[in-house]
Amino acid sequence: xxxxxxxxxxxxxxxxxxxxxxxxxxxxxxxxxxxxxxxxxxxxxxxxxxxxxxxxxxxxxxxxxxxxxxxxxxxxxxxxxxxxxxxxxxxxxxxxxxxxxxxxxxxxxxxxx
Amino acid sequence: xxxxxxxxxxxxxxxxxxxxxxxxxxxxxxxxxxxxxxxxxxxxxxxxxxxxxxxxxxxxxxxxxxxxxxxxxxxxxxxxxxxxxxxxxxxxxxxxxxxxxxxxxxxxxxxxxxxx
Numbered sequence: 001x002x003x004x005x006x007x008x009x010x011x012x013x014x015x016x017x018x019x020x021x022x023x024x025x026x027x028x029x030x031x032x033x034x035x036x037x038x039x040x041x042x043x044x045x046x047x048x049x050x051x052x053x054x055x056x057x058x059x060x061x062x063x064x065x066x067x068x069x070x071x072x073x074x075x076x077x078x079x080x081x082x083x084x085x086x087x088x089x090x091x092x093x094x095x096x097x098x099x100x101x102x103x104x105x106x107x108x109x110x111x112x113x
Numbered sequence: 114x115x116x117x118x119x120x121x122x123x124x125x126x127x128x129x130x131x132x133x134x135x136x137x138x139x140x141x142x143x144x145x146x147x148x149x150x151x152x153x154x155x156x157x158x159x160x161x162x163x164x165x166x167x168x169x170x171x172x173x174x175x176x177x178x179x180x181x182x183x184x185x186x187x188x189x190x191x192x193x194x195x196x197x198x199x200x201x202x203x204x205x206x207x208x209x210x211x212x213x214x215x216x217x218x219x220x221x222x223x224x225x226x227x228x229x
Binding site for chain 1: 146148153154155156157158169204206216217218219220221222223
């Protein structure tokens with residue numbers, strides 16, 4: 001079992017729909033990251049959060065530390081939102097280690113006009 | 114430059130050839146990370162530098178993989194005697210502070226390596 005699991009793997013939506021991508025993790029974390037990867041490889045950091053909820057434009061990220069679960073929501077989705085969305089957990093480190101960034105496999109989102 | 118720059122963007126190598134992948138982090142960033150991303154998978158950690166010191170190389174898959182950052186800025190990932198299973202996108206990321214705790218990483222566009 002992967003330490004960071006995302007669902008769904010693939011998601012197709014119609015323009016305007018509300019989208020939710022889920023991430024569950026089994027490791028102790030210092031922070032949880034949501035990243036966006038466009039075709040061609042470029043990765044952009046969307047959110048880094050360790051508690052509660054963050055909002056940026058049409059994107060909302062939430063995290064429940066007790067349940068070890070995070071969600072990324074996209075409101076009023078648009079074709080330009082089509083990308084792979086990756087959840088990554090910063091592990092807590094310790095014992096001299098700086099920790100590690102453990103990635104989920106990503107959710108491929110396609111938004112149709 | 115404004116972001117993390119990686120070169121080359123694409124590299125095709127014959128099996129057994131040595132390759133060198135370059136990463137120019139954001140100026141002043143202390144931490145530098147290398148990741149390997151196989152097709153259809155999320156990135157996986159390879160190695161981490163804090164300035165010129167390689168503090169963690171636990172993710173390097175074999176001793177054919179070597180990384181350096183001699184002056185604490187530009188880093189090179191070298192793969193010797195490439196094998197087909199080395200085919201992947203190699204991503205570099207940098208962050209302003211040391212370590213991972215609550216640090217945003219800025220990613221380069223990656224180098225896509227294809228070993229024939």
